[in-house]
Ligand SMILES: Nc1ncnc2c1ncn2[C@@H]1O[C@H](COP(=O)(O)OP(=O)(O)OP(=O)(O)O)[C@@H](O)[C@H]1O
């Protein structure tokens with residue numbers, strides 16, 4: 001349903017040549033008393049080998065559901081459907097949503113590792129850090145001695161003093177130290193993919209910035225693919241090669257970071273950027289966007305953003321826009337994406 005007769009033919013998200021993870025029609029539903037709650041709705045996205053992809057969206061947009069779904073770790077009684085294909089550097093491709101519990105347990109640490117949202121409090125308070133690393137290595141049948149050598153190196157990579165950290169109880173470390181130790185722990189079994197859900201949310205600005213630069217260095221050194229999930233758009237632009245914008249449990253736009261900043265094509269992304277007066281400014285200065293995010297039991301028909309969108313027409317309320325290619329490296333789900341950068345000034349529209 002697009003109105004650009006002379007534009008190049010548009011295509012739904014193509015499978016990229018070197019995707020390490022391919023998600024197709026990825027959805028999560030909860031059956032609740034007041035109806036079916038669709039908290040992730042038909043995501044199609046490829047995550048390329050060795051890239052850092054940022055996933056942004058406001059609170060409740062489905063970011064954590066996406067993170068959990070990637071590891072088939074959505075909490076009961078949530079039901080995850082669609083497909084996730086994981087392609088290791090060597091060996092056969094793996095259908096993530098079709099693994100047995102044992103296979104999943106292995107996949108989760110050894111191939112696709114996750115730093116969960118709020119995980120700082122998940123350390124066992126009675127166990128020194130060394131114990132956390134040893135337990136993880138033993139649970140997966142890894143050699144503890146060489147595993148601890150790797151631990152020392154990882155902690156050093158993260159600018160921590162390995163002896164001091166490993167000999168400490170969790171409460172003896174600062175938030176920034178604990179978060180870095182958690183990242184080291186998630187890498188100790190040498191995964192290919194690291195998924196991080198709000199890994200810097202509890203930290204001060206300086207520590208956030210320092211973790212961002214440490215992650216870039218880790219990606220290079222260990223050939224990692226990273227999925228960085230955050231509500232902090234300015235922060236993630238410092239790190240990510242590409243950014244996916246989630247709105248109401250769906251992807252509104254996926255683009256290379258530069259291109260997204262230069263020419264956002266979705267009115268919601270535009271509003272998010274406009275609510276950030278200066279991309280260098282801290283989160284506290286971001287302005288909220290008018291209106292409220294949809295309820296997962298009651299997402300409006302048509303485009304999920306139409307009720308808040310200054311460009312919306314009757315069509316937007318009736319017909320859901322498909323993901324279209326705005327360029328080779330830029331996908332967007334909006335009937336009017338071609339008008340977004342050129343014809344309107346959303347600065348005034350959004351703040352009216
Ligand atoms: N256990 C659950 N059962 C049912 N619904 C849930 C459950 N956990 C979360 N939800 C709902 O799923 C939707 C998406 O939540 P999700 O945690 O993915 O949001 P988020 O983008 O990570 O938000 P935040 O930035 O606050 O972490 C929300 O509407 C939330 O209320």
Ligand code: NI
Nearest residue numbers: 063064065117
């Ligand atoms: Ni979350």
